[in-house]
Amino acid sequence: xxxxxxxxxxxxxxxxxxxxxxxxxAAVSAVGVDVYTNNPIVGIVKDCxxxxxxxxxxxxxxxxxxxFANDPFFREFFGREFDNFKRMxxxxxxxxxxxxxxxxxxxxTNNHVVEGADKITVTMMDGRTLDAELIxxxxxxxxxxxxxxxxxxxxxxxxDSDAAEVGEWVVAIGNPHGFENTVTVGIIxxxxxxxxxxxxxxxxxMQTDAxxxxxxxxxxxxxxxxxxxxxxxxIVPYAQGIGxxxxxxxxxxxxxxxxxxxxxxxxxxxxVLQNVTPGFVEAYKLPAENGAVISDVVxxxxxxxxxxxxxxxxxxxxxxxxxxxQDVVLCIRNKLSGDEVSMDIYRDSKKQTxxxxxxxxxxxxxxxxxxxxxxxxxxxxxxxxxxxxTVGPITPERKDSYGLESDQGVVVLDVxxxxxxxxxxxxxxxxxxxxxxxxxSSVSDWERALRGEAKTIVMLVKRDSQTLYFTYKx
Numbered sequence: 001x002x003x004x005x006x007x008x009x010x011x012x013x014x015x016x017x018x019x020x021x022x023x024x025x026a027a028v029s030a031v032g033v034d035v036y037t038n039n040p041i042v043g044i045v046k047d048c049x050x051x052x053x054x055x056x057x058x059x060x061x062x063x064x065x066x067x068f069a070n071d072p073f074f075r076e077f078f079g080r081e082f083d084n085f086k087r088m089x090x091x092x093x094x095x096x097x098x099x100x101x102x103x104x105x106x107x108x109t110n111n112h113v114v115e116g117a118d119k120i121t122v123t124m125m126d127g128r129t130l131d132a133e134l135i136x137x138x139x140x141x142x143x144x145x146x147x148x149x150x151x152x153x154x155x156x157x158x159x160d161s162d163a164a165e166v167g168e169w170v171v172a173i174g175n176p177h178g179f180e181n182t183v184t185v186g187i188i189x190x191x192x193x194x195x196x197x198x199x200x201x202x203x204x205x206m207q208t209d210a211x212x213x214x215x216x217x218x219x220x221x222x223x224x225x226x227x228x229x230x231x232x233x234x235i236v237p238y239a240q241g242i243g244x245x246x247x248x249x250x251x252x253x254x255x256x257x258x259x260x261x262x263x264x265x266x267x268x269x270x271x272v273l274q275n276v277t278p279g280f281v282e283a284y285k286l287p288a289e290n291g292a293v294i295s296d297v298v299x300x301x302x303x304x305x306x307x308x309x310x311x312x313x314x315x316x317x318x319x320x321x322x323x324x325x326q327d328v329v330l331c332i333r334n335k336l337s338g339d340e341v342s343m344d345i346y347r348d349s350k351k352q353t354x355x356x357x358x359x360x361x362x363x364x365x366x367x368x369x370x371x372x373x374x375x376x377x378x379x380x381x382x383x384x385x386x387x388x389x390t391v392g393p394i395t396p397e398r399k400d401s402y403g404l405e406s407d408q409g410v411v412v413l414d415v416x417x418x419x420x421x422x423x424x425x426x427x428x429x430x431x432x433x434x435x436x437x438x439x440x441s442s443v444s445d446w447e448r449a450l451r452g453e454a455k456t457i458v459m460l461v462k463r464d465s466q467t468l469y470f471t472y473k474x
Contacts, residue, residue, distance in 0.1 A: 040224055041171060041183070041185055044171055044222060044224065044226050045171065045173070045183050047226050048156055048171075048173060048220070048222055048226055049125055049173060049181055049183075050124075050125050050126070050154040051098050051099045051102075051153070051154045051155050051156045051220075052096060052097075052098050052125065052156075052173045052174065052181065052219060052220060053096070053097050053098065053099065053107060053122045053123060053124055053125075054094070054096065054122070054123040054175045054180050055094065055095045055096060055097050055107075055109055055113055055114070055120065055121070055122055055123075055132070055146075055218065056092065056093070056094055056120075056121045056122075056123065057092065057093040057094075057095070057113065057114055057117035057119065057120055057121075058090045058091070058092055058093075058117065058118055058119040058121075059090070059091045059092075059093070059116050059117050059118050060090055060091075060118050093113065093117070094175060094177075094178055094214075094215045095109060095110060095113030095114075095175070095215060095217045095218045096109065096113075096173075096174035096175050096215065096216055096217060096218045096219030096232070097109030097113070097122070097146065097218045097219070098155075098156050098173075098218075098219065098220045098228065099153050099154065099155045099156065100155055100156065100158065100255065101155060102151070102152060102153035102154055102155035103151055103152070103153075104147070104151070105147050105148040105149060105150050105151060105153060106135070106145055106146075106147050106255075106259060107122065107132065107145065107146045107147065107148065108143065108144075108145055108218070108231065108251060108255055109143075109144050109145075109146060109217075109218030109231075110142050110143065110144060110217045110218040110231065110233055111137045111138060111139050111141075111142045111143055111144045112142055112217065113144065113217050113218045114134055114137065114144050114146060115137065115139075115144075117134070119131070120132040120133075120134060120146055122146070122148050123180070125180075125181060128150075130148045130149060130150060131148070131149075132146040132147060132148050133146060133147045133148075134146055135147050135258055135259060135262060136257075136258030136259070136261070136262040136263055136264075137258070138254050138257075138258065138263075138264045138266075140264070140266060140333065141246055141250055141251070141254055141333075142233055142234075142246065143231065143246060143250075143251055143254050143255070143258075144218075144258070145255055145258040145259055156220055156222070156226075156227075156228050157226065157227050157228070158227065158228050158248050158251075158252060159223055159225065159227030159228055159229045159248060160227075160229070160248075160249065161206065161229045161230060161247035161248045161249045161250075162247070162249055164188055164191075164206070164223060164229045164230075164247075165188065166187075166188050166189065166190060166191060167187055167188065168187060168188050168223060168224075169185065169186075169187055169223070169224050170185070170186060170187065170188055170208055170210055170221050170222060170223055170224075170229065170230075171183060171184070171185050171210065171221070171222045171223075171224075172184045172185075172186070172208070172210040172211070172212055172216060172219060172220070172221050172222075172232055172243075173219055173220060173222065174212075174215060174216035174217075174218070174219030174220075174232060175215045175216070175219070176211075176212070176213035176214065176215040176216045177213060177214060177215050178215055179215075182216075184210045184211040184212070185210055186208050186209040186210030186211070186241070187208065187209060187210075188206055188207070188208055188229075189207040189208055189209050189241075189242075190206075190207040191206055191207070191247075192204055192205070192326065192330075193205040193206070193207045193244060194326060204247060204250065204326070204330045205233070205234070205244040205245065205246065205247070206221070206229070206230045206244065206245045206246075206247055207242065207243070207244055208221060208230070208243050208244070208245060209241035209242070209243070210243060211241070211243070212232050212234075212235050212243030212244075212245075213235065214235075216232045216235075216243075217232060217233060217234075218231065218232065218233075219231070219232045220232070221245045228248050229245075229247070229248050230245030230246060230247055230248055231245055231246045231248065231251055232244075232245050233245055233246050250334070253334070257336075264336075265336055265337040265338075265360055266333060266335075266336065266337065266360070267332055267333070267335035267336050267337055267338075267339050267341075267358035267359070267360075268301070268302065268332075268337065268358055268359045268360055269301065269302060269303050269332050269341075269356060269358060270297065270298035270300075270301020270302050270303045270304065270359065271294045271296065271297050271298065271301070271303045271308060272294070272295045272296035272297075272298075272466055272467065272468070273292045273293070273294060273295065273314075273325035273328055273329065274292065274293050274295050274325055274468065274469050275292060275293070275324045275325050276288075276289060276290065276291050276292065276293050276313060276324075277471040277473070278471075278473050279456045279457065279458055279471030279472055279473035280293060280458055280469060280471050282456045282473065283436050283437065283456050283457075283458040283471070284311070284313075284349070284437065284458070285349045286313060286346055286349060287346070287349065287351075288313075288315055288346065290315065290321065290322070290323045290324065291313045291314055291315040291322055291323075291324070291346070292313065292314045292322055292324060292325035292327070292328045293311070293312075293313050293314075293469060294308060294309070294310055294311065294312045294313070294314065295310065295460070295466075295467050295468045295469045296310060296466055296467040296468070297309065297310055301359065302356050302357060302358055302359040303356060306354055306355065306356040306357070307354060308343075308345075308354060308356065309347065310460075310467065311347070312345045312346070312347050313345055313346040313347075314328050314343055314344070314345050315344050315345065315346060315351075316343070316344035317331045317332075317341050317342070317343050317344075318331075318341055318342055319342070332358070335358055336358070337358055337359060337360040338357065338358065339357075339358050340355055340356065340357045340358070341355070341356055341358060342354075342355050343355075343356060382443055383413065383443065384443045384446055384447055385416075386446070386447070386450045387419060387420040387421045387424075387450060387457065387472075388415060388416035388418075388419020388420050388421040388422055389412050389414070389415050389416075389419070389421035389426050390412070390413045390414040390415075390416075391410040391411065391412055391413060391432060391443060391446055392410060392411060392413050392443065393410060393411075393442060393443055394406070394407040394408070394409060394410065394411050394431070395407075398411050402429040402431075403429075403464075404431050404462075405431075405462070405465065406431070406462075408433075408441050409431055409432055409433045409440050409441060409462075410431075410432050410440055410442070410443055410445075410446050411429065411430070411431055411432070412426055412427065412428055412429060412430040412431075412432065413428060414428060415427060415428060420457070420472055423472060424457070424459065424470040424471065424472045425470050426459065426461065426470060427463070429463075430461045430462070430463050431461065431462040431463070432446070432459055432460070432461055433460045433461065433462055433467065434458075434459065434460035435449035435450060435457065435458070435459050435460075436449055436456070436457060436458055437458070455473065456471075456472070456473050457471065457472040457473075458470070458471045459471075
């Protein structure tokens with residue numbers, strides 16, 4: 001009986017194995033790829049590589065080749081003499097790009113690849129070297145369009161980065177460290193990543209483990225359909241297998257604007273945003289836990305003109321739910337100046353809708369400036385220490401010392417390490433304006449607002465000309 005059962009089991013296993021293999025072959029045959037005899041990556045590389053180009057840049061910079069030019073001792077005595085050695089020398093850079101319009105020779109790449117370049121040269125896969133013209137660039141999303149004088153070129157189709165899924169296979173083609181037409185393969189590791197570089201927040205990146213190195217910047221990230229889903233942009237230099245790409249859906253509209261206008265007239269709302277925290281939800285009695293709280297409204301901005309206020313919580317824009325501040329930033333950045341958006345907000349726990357006509361984003365240099373501070377503490381006995389923060393009134397000396405813009409409220413003079421205030425992120429020099437929705441104009445107000453050591457604390461703080469909410473929940 002045992003032998004007969006084993007024989008029957010063997011027959012069943014053999015039948016299922018044959019059935020599985022047959023179905024597997026039929027499935028891959030249906031999509032035109034046979035994993036037993038062919039690698040799908042090979043076909044993608046053959047089809048896409050002719051559209052990927054190597055970009056060389058040359059920027060003229062001033063250099064002093066004298067060996068003692070930067071020595072403090074010699075410069076003290078011969079500083080002006082060293083200026084006679086200054087020379088204009090070329091600084092060279094490398095990157096990648098890919099052709100998006102084979103008829104007119106338009107190439108998409110990263111802004112940081114061509115920014116400031118006096119000369120841009122493109123090398124094709126067939127060995128041709130052509131001078132390129134900068135058509136336009138967008139520092140916000142680190143994208144640029146250049147043009148070469150050639151036609152009938154092979155171009156790459158642009159896919160749908162919103163439809164791309166985490167875990168999906170992707171191929172990166174570029175010129176890392178000058179090694180032309182290098183191919184790496186990986187998956188989409190994550191979406192909607194946020195990076196900060198050169199004091200600019202980049203949000204919405206795709207993360208991939210396909211190897212990306214210096215020189216890959218501007219190259220395409222391609223799905224298994226041969227469509228571009230991202231533009232390789234950044235790496236984490238101290239990590240392995242962590243690269244980032246601009247989703248191609250962001251690039252589509254930007255690219256068209258750069259080609260038509262040479263610039264992107266991006267929409268601007270004019271608010272400072274923060275994520276909604278559990279403490280904020282409790283203190284402000286919000287009926288929702290998602291959204292972005294407005295911690296400041298820029299004077300004269302479209303938001304101010306539309307009646308948006310500090311403390312409003314944005315929960316949806318044009319009917320699309322906003323989970324956090326990143327969603328709001330991405331949504332607005334994808335709009336153009338003059339576009340009207342409909343924002344659903346909570347104000348005083350009540351839902352309402354505000355329509356805002358977006359303006360033009362100010363120049364990047366128009367942002368807030370950092371004020372220098374002297375750390376001296378003027379003597380004043382009218383101080384209070386609660387939740388680990390020592391605060392005092394804003395005297396003329398303190399106003400000048402900490403660079404404060406108003407004498408209404410209290411200023412933080414010290415923060416106890418490991419205290420509630422420290423955990424909240426409060427720092428010396430912060431100007432506290434509200435505590436738990438109560439306006440603070442004196443140390444007595446501060447005492448009353450925190451009397452009883454409330455389990456939930458929300459502070460409105462002004463720091464470096466910008467207001468922010470800080471929350472704590474026990």
